[in-house]
Amino acid sequence: EAGVAQSPRYKIIEKRQSVAFWCNPISGHATLYWYQQILGQGPKLLIQFQNNGVVDDSQLPKDRFSAERLKGVDSTLKIQPAKLEDSAVYLCASSPGLGYEQYFGPGTRLTVT
């Protein structure tokens, strides 16, 4: 069974530029999560989807971050404009449903200069 796919794996941008990350969850997984992980910290949930609906986006900085999961499968996370403090690893995870085990993709390492 294929795991969670993410792209790109690495991205370097200048501050005030925009960037987008893509995630394809494990087949059949209804729930998809985007996390931000800063070095030395645990992952912090940004947004959680159940199928194509948002369950929780309370920690998403909505003035610059947006995410969508239009057809209930793939998802895109966008940052516009980026700030230096957005430098982090962005992890996508999926699970069969709410409250089940989550499986992580390889992540995208973002560097904002």
Added chain:
Amino acid sequence: QKEVEQNSGPLSVPEGAIASLNCTYSDRGSQSFFWYRQYSGKSPELIMSIYSNGDKEDGRFTAQLNKASQYVSLLIRDSQPSDSATYLCAVNILGNEKLTFGTGTRLTIIP
């Protein structure tokens, strides 16, 4: 008080010994508990889940849950150098349906 607390370490354990990792959580409504292993530069990998009080064993790993004392632990028997990683504790609260992670404990197995 942090929702999920772990000792950041580093925790050094000799090869072949038992490594003991601890995690405490603040919300008594917590229902599901997970341990993830994260190698440097890699993403978290699920290694154990536990939902009820007591012990759950899987190979060299044992998860222990005590809801009354609000702690969950992970024991690694016969520690190997390949076990050197950061171990993340994650807790799911019923009705919240999102995982809250601790900051992780860095474990080093000394050959």
